[in-house]
Amino acid sequence: MVVGHWNATGRLAWALCVALIGVNLLSSEALAQEEETKPQSPSSDGVYWLEEPAEVPYVLAGQFHKSNKGLDVTLHMAGGEKGTDGLALEISQGKARFLRISDGKASPLGVPGDISFLGDEPVSFSLHRTSWQLDLLCSGRVVCQAWSYAPAATVERVGWQGGEGQVEDLRVQPVGSIYKADSFMRIETGEGEWEPGRGQWRQRALREDQQADTMDATKTTNPFSYFGEVKGDEAPAVSTLGYWFWTDYRVSASVRGGQDSVIGLVVCYQDADNYLGVRWSSAVAAQEPHTLKLVAVEGGQEKVLAQTRAGFLPDQWYRLSLGYSGGKLVCWVDGRKRLVADTILFGEGAAGLLADGAEGIFFDDVLVEDWEVVYDDFSAPAPGKWIAQGGDWQVTGGVIKVTSGGGEALVVTGRPEWANYSAGVAVKVNSGGAGIVVGAGETTQVAAMLQRTGKTDRLAILRKLGQQGHWEELVAVPVSAAASANNGWRRLEIDVEDGYIKASCDGVTARAFVPGVGKGRVGLVSPPASSAAFDNFSLNFIPPPPTSHLVKEFTDVQQHFEMAEWASTRHAWVPVAQELGVPEADNPKYEGQWVTKGDFHGDYSVQIPLADIGAKDFIMTVVLDAEPGWQGTGVGVQIQGKQGQKVLTFTVTSGEEKVTQQQVEVTEPTASVTCRRKSEFVAIAVDGKVIYSGKLLPPEGTTVLAQPAQTGESK
Template sequence: MVLALLLGLFGAIRLPVAEETPHYTWVEQSCAPAYDCRFAYVPLKHRSDFVLAIDHQPNGDHYRLTVGRTGLELEAVTNGEVTQLGRARGYRPRSFTQEMEVVVKRRPGTIAVVQGPEIVLSVVADQFAEGSLGYLGTLGDESQPEVRYQPVAEVHFADDFMRAASDSSAWQQRSGRWVMNSVSRLGSKPTMSSNPFCVVNRAKDRSLLTAGDWFWDDYAASASARAEGDGWLGIAAYCRSESNYLLFRWSSSRQVGGGLKQLVAVTDGREWVLAAAAGGYQSEQWYRLAIKATDAYVGGYIDDREVLRARNDSFGGGPMGLFTEGLDLAYFDDVVAQSCRDVYDDFDRPGGLKWTTVGGAWRCDRGRFLSAPCRDDAPAMVVAGERDWRDYAATATFTAEGTGAVGLAVNVQSPEDYLLLQASEAAGGGARTAISLVVVEAGKRQVRSQHVVEGALSGSHSLKLTTDNGYLAGEWDGRRVVEAIDFSCRPGKVALLHAQKSPVLFEDLGVEFVGEAETVEQPAVAESMVTDNLMVDWSSPQGAWRRPDPGSGGVRWHRGTFFDDAVLKLPLTQARTRQLEIILAGEKGRADQGYHVLLDGAGSCTLSKLGKQLGSAVLPADGDSLWIGLRGTVVTVTVEGTAPLLHYLDDTPPSGHLLGLASGSAGVDFASLEVSSRNMLDYVFTRAPVDWYVQRGLWGTTTRWNCKKDWSFFGAHKYADYCVPTIWSKQAFRGDLVLEMYAGLPMDTSPNPGYTDPSNLNCTLFGNGRDLSSGYSFIYAGWHNTRSALFRQAQEVGASTRHHFVNPISSNPAFHRHWFYIRAEKIGNRLTYSVDDSPVAEYVDPDPLTAGRVALWSFNNGLMVARARIWFQEKTEGSRFPEPLDRPKARPRTLSVRSGLSCTFERDLGTFDTTGLPADAALLERDSSTSAKGRYSLKATNSTSGGSFAFWAANTELNLNEAPYLSFDYRFPPEAKVNLYLKIDKRYYALVLTGEEQSETVARVIGRIPDFTADGQWHHAEFDLLGAIKTAYGGRVPGDVQSVSFATPRGSYLWCGFGGNPWGTTLNLDNFYLGGYPKGAAAGS
């Protein structure tokens, strides 16, 4: 691909040529600051130069683009003199007889030319702007050329498909069979559903659905996506046609090699892989896919994490698209496209930021920005970006060997004016590093915040400096360590600095714009749910505020726990005319604590702490909203879009985490209050559940009540006896954590009573994403609705027999239509658990769990979740979710016989099988790594956490009189908990091995194998089955054995993974024999 030399790198070529003003044909007399100009021609017919005048000024100055037969040339015409800015040979098409499109992209400070599928020319052009656009000459023939002028603005596009199924006006089907999918198929009304629509592609061939305009550029496009099958799922950008676009695609983990992620440029139908990485998606899971495209880079994202990035000089713009290939079905929802000004530089090739050296010596070296050692007191400094950059986060990694300071600067106006995050050797020596926030004005340094961290400065580290509407924060190796406020900061460029006496390497600089007054978006709830009297507790803003408790001093506390960040937004008219007192960082039962913001109802506000006034201000008459916020240790009171009226940086902040309205607040309109926090995730499931991983069950928008199918919510139905529908948060958390869940049971039987076993509204905190028993688990109405309990891993540490469902039948609306408010929290080492604000259990953990995921689950039931909120202290990286274990392909088996069976597993699995068993059955395979005798044994692996762990030893009839005796070798680990079951005359009989006994109504116990040992070593077991059955039946045999199986005891919480059988548990069997008595043995022995 051909790219012209840039003016910024090689300078301009000045040609002292004076000329007369040509007679241009004008397309637009007064151009916008940013626009595109498009025209097309057939190269073979193009015999003379075509000239485009760009930003033509009244005095005749302009930029001139000449499209000739052999290339393109861009010049600046100033006072009649011509200066060459750049030239390019241009794109060489596959066919010179086909029409080729040219797009000229005029942006503030730059001009780029796209010819065919390539950006062939890109130059700095900041001499003049906003003039006229015209042309001179013809394109290919003598007819008047069609030159199109198009002003461009920021991209803002969103589609959640909430419209009539026949309305697809925003989209163009390039290929495939795309249709709308609606909850109406369930009998539900879209207006009474949490998430009623998405779009589905039913074609298996390569398919592309696009939306947007040809002049879209520099944007990020994202969509929620779910695949059924093993093909490609993707999202596209710059879709010039069905044969020309940029693509981020992802294949299934079930493909050879475990799947693949790719960034691809499709040019004239041919694919060019720009970047690739291993790893595939799991079928039937929701993900958030995104592609970020600019004229320099293209990036691929999964669940908001960048997974691929590559250089890009293709297409220059175009619509976004949804892509599939080779799938049975593909679902897409919640599509968003928006402008993106983010910048990256990997220092690998020209095309990133344009760096200007201020001090020292710098050079790019194979993906590293290398700075020579400083030889005097002046630091080495290099600057890039634009002077108008505002509110952004800059990140960079560096490797240093010495002890001199290393820094990252933002808001750089000059070498004497900038904001600096500096890392230097801490005073006093030792392996400690001082991290400082420094404001440099007119060359004078002022340290605004400093923190000392353990660890030496030498080595590789990361820096991140954020400036966001006056709030400043610095991170060291991914953790925020310093913060300050400075509302006088001007916008500016980014810079790298150091004062080391040895070389310093910088890598992967990024600039991400965060925007002014960034807040967490409020989730939308269907109006029918907001106004329903039985749903207002979870669906309406007022439902989030507790009623005043006795002894609370009349304070109405918000239900949230605001770790480190809280914003209350209210209309400015209400703030000026009503008396309100807002408490930030408050403590329940101590209304005097925290920060108090008093609005006196007469247009004034004051900020105080412990009765001491910290500041006051008069509210302006104009403005939309008043923002009262706490971020870290900074309190601000701001009218939206303006500088703060009040602000305070606290060196000794209060320890509370609550937001409240004091008793003096009168006439509060809760519907007008908006509460948000960066440390909160709020789910009403109006969008696809991309933040959740489905471990078990079929989760989605579905009905809760068979008798009232109009309503639909997010959840899972009971899909089998003893099922454990479970979803995990993809995000992991560290530190303190609070979960709020509004949940109920879906009906699973006829309208009356409606529920076969009403029980188990459960959740887990700090689990590992596989095993519920790895974290803190909170079980409500468990054990067939007899009790509730709190578990630390598999140990019960708190319980209540008072907390359970009361009269759980469909004719009792207090149960049937109620949404139970379940709250589980860990603050420090204290665990508390409540339901509908009634305390269930409390536990102080001497060794608290500190990190993990959240799970929502049930047992022997379905689970419906209307809303879930997670309040967290810190996000962290969790372990990868396990890939579904592959079931070995079926192999020929030894046929069974009525007179008995004998399996040594030397040739095959014999009669051992899982055909017809649930999806959570064991995975069976021959194991050559261990055996009791011979080369092979049978290995059974648990495919989930808990579950049935079931497999057949023989799924066929056996005559106990002919096969009365059982013997086998076994190797069980301590965590394996299974029994052996016989099915006789449609009833189960249990031979207890390592699993617990169970109810006689489930399986009658016929005995135990003496000294059965689960220690991971090989042992031998024998048992007289015939004698045991005769004993149970008074000397007779009720009939033939219909099956012999191993499984987890039914009805036990072992099915949930409590007490044993964690994910991936393996056990081995060998020399399995069911036949006649051995010599010397008799019946009953």
């Protein structure tokens, strides 16, 4: 650069150049961000496409900016081979609706919504695109929804085009499975991932807890907890975890409060003045005792959505859960559903813990996990939600029914990936029958069918193999005549969990075990020549049971004596001899036998990973439902392997009686064996494939006794 003798003009030019560089450097960040999110110009099809495609599931976020003539824009999620084929969200004349675009032609999808509330200021929106459902959330509410299946990892181009107004700051946020847990076992200054909002929050250890004096193991789950209390005038205290785009999840926590405290959980948290929550007062509170209520807090104003009389006992631990999915807000106490409410507010947001009242609240064992429920009261047609696969179906008069076609009629909903759920529907059978199908479209389908023959009703579990197969009856039970007070309506339900089927209708239950069933869409079926209607469909996913690991850590309870008495599903396994307190001389009788102090009441599954199969001989025995020391009781599963062989021999006994012996050939040196008890059924699987199932047990279970190898050792 040449610098010479400058006159005033030259110096002015220098100053302008320097200023130009400085200003642009300062604004470069903003410019870079804006340039990234807003393409320079639309493509030839008039769409401002984002540079990177989006992989399902994702959230498309941005801002609607209305012009003085209104807002007329379309968001595209193009998964088709050409142009804008795929899905779209159209905003026009104050209405929002989803569309399916195929060969350039648009057809409506789902339920439209009103968006005329948009003002002149830019308004943020988020469009949730899962592999089955689309939701538009704007201004703190769910505006419209649609349903269209796409396998996970489907890639879609996303962009917008518009007539009036525009979309700004369009960006993609990938979405994954939600799972966060916290038992607060860390130093007192560690916040973990929690973001305290209002109030005062801190880690607490047992030794400063008032329980330290009593060391009462029946009242909590481990020595650590998270304590929240109101500070000053800002109430309630809230501490949150998670992200703005979270939806379809449940938050659970062990909770303990004092006489004048209010225990709470929060979902769809936007900020301290906007969230959904549950609030619970004690049975002896001075103000508003015995109250459990679901609330929506909007702009700092609380609105009660549902309420029931239920107060907690001061200083007692409980398990409180709050879930949000698809506009449903549900609360559980100690695993029992207590309140349900509907709301269109927020639809997304972080999870949180809430403490209010004069005393603080202890929280422990927090769990945030995916939770999805599906409801349909058929109050209005929702194109795309139910797909007819036989017969003509129509949503009319608040029900769904077959309108034409004499053969078997089937309408399905959901995703093929759905697994292990409980589905229910109200049915009114005039003739023939009505049922719910699980695994619709899969190789093996199972149906819970209410059949009417004359004036007699029966509940049957049916199985169909292959798409063209016939329904085969597995079990059937009579059902009493429909109560006239219900105008002929009955509630039909089916649970499916890894092959275990339970069908019920008005208190009557039938059970069966069908290996391989547990996954697939859900359908409503009407047999040939039937006349029936369906209403109030619901589907809940059965959560996986809590797990416990057989580990060597903390088996030395001498060092951590205070943990020896804590019963939890994660407690260590201890030698049977120690648990029974047998004299030392009798110890050899129980050598190699362990029992867990975890609480496994009812159904459970024991998973045994095997390694180095064929490296040496081994024998391992798992006994289900036997008390320690009660030899020859329960259901025994003996697994035997021999050196040089990739064959496992399974011997199943019930008490003293041998039930079956099977051999399974494995191809790898490792295998996972699962011994599962579900109600009265026992199922044994190797690498997920069921090799044996039978009805061997009474409905209730107790403890599990595992005996490791007697010769050689397998990990």
